[in-house]
Amino acid sequence: EPEVTQTPSHQVTQMGQEVILRCVPISNHLYFYWYRQILGQKVEFLVSFYNNEISEKSEIFDDQFSVERPDGSNFTLKIRSTKLEDSAMYFCATTRTGGGPQHFGDGTRLSIL
Amino acid sequence: DQQVKQNSPSLSVQEGRISILNCDYTNSMFDYFLWYKKYPAEGPTFLISISSIKDKNEDGRFTVFLNKSAKHLSLHIVPSQPGDSAVYFCAANFYNQGGKLIFGQGTELSVKP
Numbered sequence: 001e002p003e004v005t006q007t008p009s010h011q012v013t014q015m016g017q018e019v020i021l022r023c024v025p026i027s028n029h030l031y032f033y034w035y036r037q038i039l040g041q042k043v044e045f046l047v048s049f050y051n052n053e054i055s056e057k058s059e060i061f062d063d064q065f066s067v068e069r070p071d072g073s074n075f076t077l078k079i080r081s082t083k084l085e086d087s088a089m090y091f092c093a094t095t096r097t098g099g100g101p102q103h104f105g106d107g108t109r110l111s112i113l
Numbered sequence: 114d115q116q117v118k119q120n121s122p123s124l125s126v127q128e129g130r131i132s133i134l135n136c137d138y139t140n141s142m143f144d145y146f147l148w149y150k151k152y153p154a155e156g157p158t159f160l161i162s163i164s165s166i167k168d169k170n171e172d173g174r175f176t177v178f179l180n181k182s183a184k185h186l187s188l189h190i191v192p193s194q195p196g197d198s199a200v201y202f203c204a205a206n207f208y209n210q211g212g213k214l215i216f217g218q219g220t221e222l223s224v225k226p
Binding site: 004006033035041042043044045048055056058091093098099100101102103104105106107 | 145147149154155156157158159162202204208212213214215216217218219
């Protein structure tokens with residue numbers, strides 16, 4: 001069964017540094033999402049992306065965050081200047097039509113020191 | 114803003130018995146509800162969903178019930194197996210709008226042999 005692939009599985013970064021989290025969506029999927037889960041809390045929506053532009057973003061997704069699909073296959077989340085509170089699991093999800101279930105990758109654990 | 118709530122953080126059942134996981138929501142405009150299962154160090158895995166035009170959907174051992182008037186859904190697992198031990202999240206969104214999933218806090222199910 002096709003999978004959403006995320007790299008790296010674990011990223012450790014100094015506060016203030018930039019990080020890029022990568023996702024390879026399922027090949028015929030057109031809608032892409034980033035979510036995060038801070039330890040012990042619920043999974044929270046960050047941003048959705050369709051047709052090469054942001055469809056919706058949450059209040060968490062401030063100017064420090066950006067997303068792009070640089071080469072037609074990868075879907076990336078960039079955090080420009082990381083803060084301690086950015087430490088979380090980041091999940092990429094994709095869906096083919098915008099309806100129906102979203103399929104999640106196994107996540108990137110981001111640890112900010 | 115807790116639009117989707119799972120009030121039981123944990124549930125323990127005996128192998129072979131029924132597991133019932135509950136979820137409440139506040140936004141009556143949601144028209145699509147999903148259950149995801151999550152193992153440690155993995156992403157959420159889609160389990161079963163239900164449209165708001167139905168009140169029941171069944172897939173093997175898993176059945177989801179929707180009570181729109183009470184804004185309540187439940188997941189029944191019969192019979193429960195030790196491999197079902199995981200965190201279960203309910204989620205809701207607006208079908209066909211490519212929109213975000215709004216998750217509950219999760220319920221950790223432990224199925225004891």
